[in-house]
Amino acid sequence: MAGVLQSCNLAPKEEETPTVKADTINQINFFLETSASMGGYLSGGTAFKDIVSEFANKLSQIEPVRKPLAIYTISQEAQPYEGGVDRFVTSLATVPLANARSSELHSIFKQVGEKARNGNVAILVSDCILSFPDEDIKKNPQINVTDASSVLKNEINRQFAMLSKDTINATVYAYSSAFNGTYYDYQNKKQKLNGEQRPFYIWIIGKQRVLNLFNQKLQASLTTKPDKQLSFGGGSTITDYNLFFTLNRQGENWNADGQRITNLKGVRADRPAEFSIGLNLSGLPSYAQTEAYLTKNLTVMAGNAGVKLLTIQPKDKVDAKATEKLKTNESRMLSESTHILTFKVTQLFENQTPVTVKLPVRYDTWYLDQSTMDDRTAAGREGKTFALQHLMNGVRDAYETGSGSDKSFINLTITLEQ
Structure with a gap:
């Protein structure tokens, strides 16, 4: 076997940064609910028409997507909308689209969810009012109040549980718009509204990696940001991190070795050690990536050792001067991270101390x-949606498998050694 000779005078070749191929979305499927309860959003000059038009336009421009945007209207059964984005946007202003019979949300979500598979993204625009069919309400006008928390919630839960099993996640954007037309209360009694502000919702459903990519692209392009936002799912718990040797380093002699900090014998309050780790949180819901959420909810446990989390920094807020000193390998580690966490160690009593860093799931x-x-009076429905809590809790329960309190977005262990 021939040997390989290498001159001891040659510096080792620097590691090249790998090229990461972006995920591609197969197709975007856009659904507009067109039951009669939606008609008031489409009458007159409303924010609803502006926002839905912007969505349709921006969705048609998102790249990379293999197939053209597919548009549907839906109340009972989804109907393909022929004519493309331009005609659809024009129809929002000129055609009475929302004139179908009342819809059942669990049936709608079932059809929309089926279009969120195989690398696709499915989007639903709806007022999200949970309701039994008209005939059931005629028999029992209180059925929506008495049975929304059981029957309707569980119907929603069933649909999203099936999606959750296939790691298909959901994000919901909440908006508000003037409503000019007939409003149907929970007893199906009609009320004429003239400009009353009503909430509506845009649901985005897709496989975890595809959905994350899509949300990033969409949010960067939107002019009108949602009033509220919530993501369900989020994939597996993050357990990996990069441990830096140079970045934000303080203290002498200690070494970084994989997931361990070694040679901390001399650490004490007046001679602390500070080190940083890099995390990629791009797979988490967007609200769970914010500094405010991380600062409030991230926990650090180190027994009786003196360990403190000093800072939580999005990568783009890391001091540029600090990054200039990084070797190629650490520059790569930084490029792979979205957030940098810096810790301070002031005392160790054991030869080996595990430090656990957790971010619990909090919706x-x-x-x-x-x-x-x-919702029978203006005061009762002001800025509110009938039975929204039962809809959202049904979805939330579908993604909270096992004990919700034990689930974590992040669960890391860093070993400190003297």
């Missing part, structure tokens, strides 16, 4: 304030 609950169980 935002803004929807509770936006839900009502009596």
Whole structure:
């Protein structure tokens, strides 16, 4: 076997940064609910028409997407909309699209969810009012109040549980718009509204990696940002990180070795060690990536050792001067990270101390304030959607498998050694 000779005078070749191929979306499927309850959003000059038009236009421009944007209207069964984006946008202003029978949301979500498979993204625009069919309400006018928390919630849960099993996640954007037309309360009684502000929602559903890519591209392009936002799912718990040797380093002699910090014998309060790790949080819901959420919810446990989380920085806020000193390998590690966490060690009592860093799953609950169980008066429905809490809780439960309190977005272990 021939040997390989290498001159000891040659510096080792620097590691090249790998090229990461971006995920490609197969197709974007856009659904507009057209039951009669949606008609008031399409009458007159409304924010709804502006926002839906912008969505349709921006969706047609997102790249890379293999197939053209597919548009559907839906109340009972989804109907392909022929004519493309330009005609659809014009129809929002000139054609009474929302004139179909009342719809059942669990049936709609089933059809929309089927279009979110195989690298596709499915989007639904709806007022998201949970309701039994007309004939059931005629028999029992209180059925929407008495059975929304059981029957309707569980129907929604069933649809999203099937999606969750296939790692298909969901993001919901909440908006508000003037409503000019007939509003149907939970007893199906008609009320004429003239400019009353009503919430509506845009759901985005797709496989985890495809959905993350899509949301990033969409949010960067939107002029009108949502009033509220919530993501369901998020994939597997993050357990990997990059441990830096140079970045934000303080203290002498310690070494970085994989997932361990070694040679910390001399550490003490007046001679601390500081080190940083890099995390890629791009797979988390967008709200869970914010500095505010991380600062409030990230926990660090190190027994009786003196370990403190000093800073949480999005990568773009890291001091440029600090990055100039990085070797090629650490520059690559930084490029792979979205956030940098810096820790301070002031005392160690054991030869080996595990430090656990956790970010528990906490879903935002803004929807509770936006839900009502009596929408028969303007005061009762102001800025609220009937039974929204039961819809959202049904979806949330589908993604909270096992004990919700034990689920974590992040669960890391860093070993400190003297």
